Amino acid sequence: MLDVAKIRTFYFHPPSDDPEHETTPEELWAAAERQAVEGCLLRAGDPKAEGLGEHGSLIGGPDKPARCFGFNPEKRLPRNPLPLSWFDHRRAHALPPDPPEDPDLFFAGLSAGCLAGYPKRPSGAALGRIFRAADLTPVERDQLWHVFACIHTKNLVRLLARGGLSIYQVARAIHLSEARFGNVVAWINQFAARPELDGHATSGARPPGDR
Amino acid sequence: MHRPSNAAWVLPQAVKPAPYERLFQERLAFRDQLQRHLGAHAVDIDSGIATIHFLQEDRLGEVTLATSPPLTRLPASSDTVRNTVVHLEATAEILAKKLHYRMFLQGRLVPRDLYDLAIASDRDPGPLRSALSVVDTSDLQEIHTQLHSLPERWLANHRQPLIRPESQRAASSAVRITKEIIADALRSRAPYRPFRADTSRER
Numbered sequence: 001m002l003d004v005a006k007i008r009t010f011y012f013h014p015p016s017d018d019p020e021h022e023t024t025p026e027e028l029w030a031a032a033e034r035q036a037v038e039g040c041l042l043r044a045g046d047p048k049a050e051g052l053g054e055h056g057s058l059i060g061g062p063d064k065p066a067r068c069f070g071f072n073p074e075k076r077l078p079r080n081p082l083p084l085s086w087f088d089h090r091r092a093h094a095l096p097p098d099p100p101e102d103p104d105l106f107f108a109g110l111s112a113g114c115l116a117g118y119p120k121r122p123s124g125a126a127l128g129r130i131f132r133a134a135d136l137t138p139v140e141r142d143q144l145w146h147v148f149a150c151i152h153t154k155n156l157v158r159l160l161a162r163g164g165l166s167i168y169q170v171a172r173a174i175h176l177s178e179a180r181f182g183n184v185v186a187w188i189n190q191f192a193a194r195p196e197l198d199g200h201a202t203s204g205a206r207p208p209g210d211r
Numbered sequence: 212m213h214r215p216s217n218a219a220w221v222l223p224q225a226v227k228p229a230p231y232e233r234l235f236q237e238r239l240a241f242r243d244q245l246q247r248h249l250g251a252h253a254v255d256i257d258s259g260i261a262t263i264h265f266l267q268e269d270r271l272g273e274v275t276l277a278t279s280p281p282l283t284r285l286p287a288s289s290d291t292v293r294n295t296v297v298h299l300e301a302t303a304e305i306l307a308k309k310l311h312y313r314m315f316l317q318g319r320l321v322p323r324d325l326y327d328l329a330i331a332s333d334r335d336p337g338p339l340r341s342a343l344s345v346v347d348t349s350d351l352q353e354i355h356t357q358l359h360s361l362p363e364r365w366l367a368n369h370r371q372p373l374i375r376p377e378s379q380r381a382a383s384s385a386v387r388i389t390k391e392i393i394a395d396a397l398r399s400r401a402p403y404r405p406f407r408a409d410t411s412r413e414r
Contacts, residue, residue: 058252072255160357161352
């Protein structure tokens with residue numbers, strides 16, 4: 001359940017941009033309402049007439065006109081992935097228990113589905129290499145960004161079992177591409193853990209080639 | 212009941228796809244009706260699932276409408292609640308939807324789902340087997356891989372902790388138990404079962 005009092009607090013006092021802070025659902029709802037008010041003002045509208053911000057029930061209280069979003073702000077709004085060091089734990093470096101039969105085929109499908117029309121789009125093998133690489137060219141970063149822009153969540157899940165990637169490799173790809181899509185970041189942040197907690201990898205504990 | 216919950220699932224009984232497609236096509240009108248008559252704060256209609264947020268004592272409660280046809284053969288049971296026959300969703304159907312829609316299609320891992328699966332393995336193994344049987348082998352493998360990658364103490368540190376779980380054993384070991392359940396289900400299957408093609412709804 002979302003805490004409406006917190007949404008109201010974050011609406012008037014947005015949190016500072018701290019990379020180690022995981023955006024809460026209440027912050028996203030507050031940000032969505034602020035964006036709605038800003039959008040209304042930019043097109044010379046009247047927030048009071050449209051029941052937005054403090055003139056709507058979400059921020060102003062139950063005696064104000066009902067405020068209804070046609071989308072879920074938790075999915076729609078961009079958010080930041082937690083720092084890469086939070087994915088530097090033993091389980092995030094673990095490769096899938098069963099190695100995939102043909103990861104290149106999976107990445108070829110991803111390239112065809114997400115990069116259709118992209119000039120010289122990468123083959124399956126090339127896209128797999130981009131996902132596993134620690135350094136990328138600007139073009140490769142852009143290709144990754146486009147993949148994350150339109151990837152279905154089920155294919156994010158499949159990056160592990162069918163693509164043979166570790167969570168750390170996916171998190172690194174998200175960071176390198178600077179993708180901030182709500183579904184992508186919400187999914188990867190599930191696997192983050194504060195570095196001071198148990199289970200973080202020591203330099204010798206990682207599988208070869210995982211850095 | 213093995214744990215209190217503040218989330219509800221509403222499951223339309225029709226099994227043909229047309230009503231679901233109609234709901235999706237007319238989602239803007241549906242959203243307006245909900246806002247006008249029920250004061251909903253957000254209506255998010257996706258293929259397969261609609262989520263509605265209502266204000267409840269200064270908190271936003273969540274109601275999920277499963278807008279997809281049932282996954283199991285017997286999705287609902289006719290129970291009597293306060294002298295009224297109510298078609299409650301069967302345990303197998305609930306678990307199948309958690310596995311297929313939430314854990315695989317949405318990639319969302321939440322403690323309450325893992326706890327439900329863990330406790331079902333102890334108290335309701337039959338429906339759990341039915342639920343697992345309708346989830347494709349490759350989807351189960353992908354859920355298993357996700358569970359395998361969760362950090363240690365994930366359950367203890369989760370933002371949505373369980374509300375007064377009845378079984379402390381299932382609550383504290385839900386990740387490990389769920390991983391074992393899925394690993395057992397995968398081991399019991401033939402190794403070369405072909406992948407099921409995506410349905411039009413998933414594409």
